[in-house]
Amino acid sequence: MKRLALGLTLGTSLLAGCPGPVEPDTTDDVSANITQNTTWSADKVYTLKGYIFVESGTLTIEPGTKVVGEEGSALVITRNAKLNAVGTAEKPIVFTSAKPEGERAAGDWGGVVLLGNARINVAGGSNTIEGFFATSGDDRTKYGGTDDAHDCGKLKYARIEFAGYELAEDNELNGLTTGACGSATELDFVQVHKGADDGVEMFGGTANLKHLVISQPDDDGLDYDLGYSGKVQFLVVQQNDRVGNRAIEASGNKTTNTATPRSVPVIWNASFIGSNRAPATTGTKQEGLVFNTGAGVQLSNAIVAHFADKAVDVDGAASAQLSESGNLSIQNTIFWQNKGNTTSIDYSANPVKDAAGNTTNADATRLSDGTIYKENEQLLATVNNNRVVDPMLSAAVNAKTPNFKPAAESQALLTSNAATPPSDTFFDRTATFIGAVGSTDWTAGWTAYPEN
Template identity: 60%
Template sequence: MKRLFASLFILSSLVIGPGCGDDDKTPVDPPIEEPDAETVEVAQDLTADTTWKTGNTYVLKKYVFVTSGTLTIEAGAIIKGDQSSALIITRNGRINAVGTAAKPIVFTSSKEPGQREPGNWGGVVLLGRAKLNVSGGETTIEGFFASSGNDNTKYGGQDDAHNCGTLKYARIEFAGFELAPNNELNGLTVGGCGTGTDIDYVQVHKGLDDGIEMFGGTAPLKHIVITQADDDALDYDLGYTGKVQFLVVQQSPRVGDRAIEASSHKTTATQEPISIPEIWNASFIGSNADPGGNPSQEGLVFNTGAGIRLRNAVVAYFKDQAVDVDGTASAALFTEESADPRLSIRNTFFFDNANLNDTIPFAPNPKVEGGVTVDADVSRFNEAEKILVAANGVKTQDPQLTDATNLTAPNFAPRTGSPLLNPDNAATPGAGFDTSARFVGAVGTTNWLAGWTAFPEN
């Protein structure tokens, strides 16, 4: 049965699914559609507490803004997006979307399976009141035209603990939208959300632009899977300083640019806050294709004064570069000898990047004027020399992953006997992280992706 979304708003209490870490036991039963399920067209903004029910399918007909109240999405609900639609949680609204491993919430294209492709709809946008490093402290989120007097697309503020809501056990597929060059929506766009936000067990698959882009703020990310994005997998800028743990990135040989593109401020690299997230237990997986050609493919790229604190990670099978510290501002952050380095990579395995198994490629940053190279390397940063330091637990060694480059049925777990499972190779996570994760990479002995992730081709 199909009906127009009415103005009856019901606030439901939910049972939150299983929680933390690599020890979760997740069922493998796929979600099923209820026999009495309804299809509900959503063509108006939401201005009060609203519940989208288990078993129903909700079709976004336009950009739908949650301008106030909480949008509750129950486990197993399906949200489909038409062309030029998106779901936007404004600074004055909140989302409470809690699925389970057996019944994830699925955001996908309204086209039929077999006809779906990246860019079919605009994705999910969360906007908050945490700090950005922009003039005035707030701005308009990418993917929308700036319009005076419209607060729905604004984000930023001074509340680093702001709560944009909860997004848990959810998949976002075939999303992304280019309004204009360098002005795009992503699978999941997070602008200025604070530490009160809960983004956990979320997969973004086949997005047109980036998988997830974090614009400033402090929102934590946990149990994140970003597969086959058209551009970058995780893109952060404008002073993002959140904590991230258990992150899987997989790139396709046909599309995709960088596993991480890290930026801070395009004109003033020292503008605070500087983009310096702390990331533990990550697996960055390239396509295992030959170097060069199109598209280019890089692992971790840091520019415009952005940094990272990366621990217990794997960077493997990238065509061209493993790490590129691009420009003098980001290079200046790499001070491993200091007590609190702002660009630091430790306890990390590199393997088979640009077909190199005993080192990582040098990534020069030339300066070109009038078509002539006047400086072969502006940053003066030799990635292999700076990063491959045994005392920091950094190794060039086969991680022995099960089937990480498989695009339709990947397995990111390490094989039995993998050095990633040796706790001596891992650092112990600190405050704010799951300290029981004494392994390298995103997945240990328990596959937390089982049951709720999916990798459809179309």
């Protein structure tokens, strides 16, 4: 989290035949907050003129509608309201920059914020969402409560472009920001493209994510913290080759590393793709998966490939110890060409020192029995069914026309290398392949990757 970047956008440059809304003849400037049920229709372009708060009621956005944000704008759905933005593959909903095509850039506007009443792991149970000053005392920016089933609404078949900016250091909005949204929230078939900070950040809560594409963020892809414990399936993160940082940055509570609920989502079928650039000598490093301040994950059927500096970094004993309970586990995962490594997993050693500065554990990520990794890389497959092999993704690092579908002969498609997702109404149990995309490309048709 380095800059404020929040936004959902769908580029209207129809790249490679990608569908988008027909440009309407009329525009509607939105400058007033919303206090009742309201519908935005596809026959208009809606321009956000500043922070627009949906204070109560439901904001319905019809398929094919285009919403553009001017500098200093954002759409905020408060705890007392809902969003009902359901597009289709043929008519996705577009949230983008108000600037003309060819002049758009990451950070042009603030994006979309969803706030709810689920639990977060901070003292008092509520917080002010990043992107706003906590001293403002504005209840519309608050999130957190006791209802883990809270419904922030629906967001489906929507693209997110050119959002995010920094209000102050460590106080940023992202492409899509959720604060304490509960499990009744539906986030499915969403793309966040070229955000100035993280693509998606989940501040606590239990909201689930499905069919999510985060392309070329300036910072992290999926950032979660403050007790986020939702479910995720079919996740693509593609980093850019300039300033993109981590595919996942997982944090718990920086003040109290063991605060509950812990930040431990369950993630199945993910493709984390670095830019394949040279390792950093100065400046921002590009890492695959980073866990710190007591956060973990239950990750399975994933690909971690082409990161410049590290594949995995378990930073700190509070996160490393979660592996003992299975709350930091990486299984059935393919690693490839991270820091150029095609024979082993490139990870960050995590030494533990006592008060005198003496090393008491050379690498806490392995722990005493090598729960996450083994000293002998040949044992990887027998322990967690992880392997180092080319997943054969021919165009995953392509910024303009990426393709995350593995070749037919890829080991990612072998069911013996994968596991069956959990028996749960959320998970698709037919996804017995490694990575976000199997033999059918669910990203085709509704996503777009405009440069500006």
